[in-house]
Amino acid sequence: MNTVQRIAKNTAALFIAQSVISIFGLILSIFIARELGDVAFGKYTFALAFVAIFAIFSELGYDTLLVRDVARDKTQAKKYLSNILCIRLLLSIIVFISIVITINLMGYPAETKNIVYLFGIYTLLGSISGLFKVTFRAFEKMEYEAGITILADLIRVSLGLLVLFLGYGIMELALIFIISGIFEFLFGFLICEKKFVKPKIEFDFEFLKKSLKTAIPLSAMTIFVLIYIRIDAVMLSVMKGDAVVGWYTAAYGLVLAFKPFSQWFRQALLPLTSKFYRSSENSLKFAYEKSFKYLLIVGLPLSVGISLLADKFILLFYGPAFENSIIALQILSWDVFLGFTYGAIATTLVAINKQNQIAIATGLGALINVALNLILIPLFSYAGAAIATIITGVVLFAMYFHFASKYLYRLPLHRIIISPMLASIVMAIFIYFCNEINLVALIIASSVIYFVMLYMTRGLSSEDIELFKQLIKMPDSKNEVGENSDGKNG
Numbered sequence: 001m002n003t004v005q006r007i008a009k010n011t012a013a014l015f016i017a018q019s020v021i022s023i024f025g026l027i028l029s030i031f032i033a034r035e036l037g038d039v040a041f042g043k044y045t046f047a048l049a050f051v052a053i054f055a056i057f058s059e060l061g062y063d064t065l066l067v068r069d070v071a072r073d074k075t076q077a078k079k080y081l082s083n084i085l086c087i088r089l090l091l092s093i094i095v096f097i098s099i100v101i102t103i104n105l106m107g108y109p110a111e112t113k114n115i116v117y118l119f120g121i122y123t124l125l126g127s128i129s130g131l132f133k134v135t136f137r138a139f140e141k142m143e144y145e146a147g148i149t150i151l152a153d154l155i156r157v158s159l160g161l162l163v164l165f166l167g168y169g170i171m172e173l174a175l176i177f178i179i180s181g182i183f184e185f186l187f188g189f190l191i192c193e194k195k196f197v198k199p200k201i202e203f204d205f206e207f208l209k210k211s212l213k214t215a216i217p218l219s220a221m222t223i224f225v226l227i228y229i230r231i232d233a234v235m236l237s238v239m240k241g242d243a244v245v246g247w248y249t250a251a252y253g254l255v256l257a258f259k260p261f262s263q264w265f266r267q268a269l270l271p272l273t274s275k276f277y278r279s280s281e282n283s284l285k286f287a288y289e290k291s292f293k294y295l296l297i298v299g300l301p302l303s304v305g306i307s308l309l310a311d312k313f314i315l316l317f318y319g320p321a322f323e324n325s326i327i328a329l330q331i332l333s334w335d336v337f338l339g340f341t342y343g344a345i346a347t348t349l350v351a352i353n354k355q356n357q358i359a360i361a362t363g364l365g366a367l368i369n370v371a372l373n374l375i376l377i378p379l380f381s382y383a384g385a386a387i388a389t390i391i392t393g394v395v396l397f398a399m400y401f402h403f404a405s406k407y408l409y410r411l412p413l414h415r416i417i418i419s420p421m422l423a424s425i426v427m428a429i430f431i432y433f434c435n436e437i438n439l440v441a442l443i444i445a446s447s448v449i450y451f452v453m454l455y456m457t458r459g460l461s462s463e464d465i466e467l468f469k470q471l472i473k474m475p476d477s478k479n480e481v482g483e484n485s486d487g488k489n490g
Helices: 003-058 062-072 074-105 110-138 142-165 170-196 205-240 242-258 260-279 281-308 310-317 325-332 334-351 355-407 413-433 439-456 462-472 477-483
Strands: none
Touching: 003 074, 003 110, 003 142, 003 170, 003 205, 003 242, 062 074, 062 110, 062 205, 062 260, 062 334, 074 110, 074 205, 110 142, 110 170, 110 260, 142 170, 205 242, 205 355, 242 281, 242 310, 242 325, 242 334, 242 355, 260 281, 260 334, 281 310, 281 325, 281 334, 281 413, 281 439, 310 325, 325 334, 325 355, 334 355, 413 439
């Protein structure tokens, strides 16, 4: 199996898993909104956002560190996993205590506090089981992560829908989330022990001291990105109330459903680009440019289409009660394009050990986002929060691009973006004039028009077509056998 096929295999595994998560998660969110109303939906999304901001402190960037370093040297897997597992357990206890103290100091009613406690337990369980998943990524065996993720999500969504149909509320739903989190932890532990490395709790002070120098910038990056993504819901809750949070997060939920498409590809790419950093600068530059180009080709038409069809999506998924979400979705749709493009740059910066620069950029981005929310939410409510998100995304792209150009390679943006832009304009014109036809037919026809125009304007080179041929070519059986023959990697 060659490099392109390996990326394709791992991306496909994550694609399948995250497609299930995105689709089922969206279904669950829609039913929560429809069955329980905008106020209860606002409490649900507030609890998840509030807990997520704290939970990131339990990770401290060690997930990315494990993937990057173990991908370069598989013999380090046991040492990394065992030590990081010990650190993760200690931090999770501290984080949960912080969640309890903070939500009580904020003066929320007892029901909201109890919901936050339960989702806190679920999120921290996911943080611990996530260590097993990133171990699978380091070995470039994402199919195991995909299997665990799909199974846990099936449990969560199917039982969650049952709870809603039986007339129960958010408290009971949160208990279902915890049950699915326990299953996810157990499945991950057992597969990791049998196939890769036996997890155990180990504390090596020298490892901690050495790894913290790299983990802290990676942690800061993740914390700041999460603040950028989640703080708007928390600030809207404080300033405008639960109903407004429900309108905003209904729109943002649709946007976030598309973001994993970028993440799957980048997660599959990180182990390889990390190795390229040590072995081949040309291969690294090639992977960087192609990953950016392909994510831009997908991200741009998605943003255009979501923005133009925002009213149809909101009314279809959430109903007339969430009509206020339309304007938010029209604005937030551009976060898909921005996230796809600056995400590709960020992954490359991590691979070349420039996590300090990413931490600086994301820190400034988080500060800008909070400041903009403080200014724009009082003036424009949830639309102001959406505008703040897009402005922050533009700033992040500019800073990431600057650092990548300085330390690795300046992408020829003018050459990469012209063809997708022309194709998107033609697609947008078609959507505008044919807006009244069936939504599914409109989406299919628009996609065909976009890719036909992309081909006609030579947005896909002969090199891209050759890569696609390698992608669909059957892997050589001898290489497959040889690759699965080292140790416990199979």
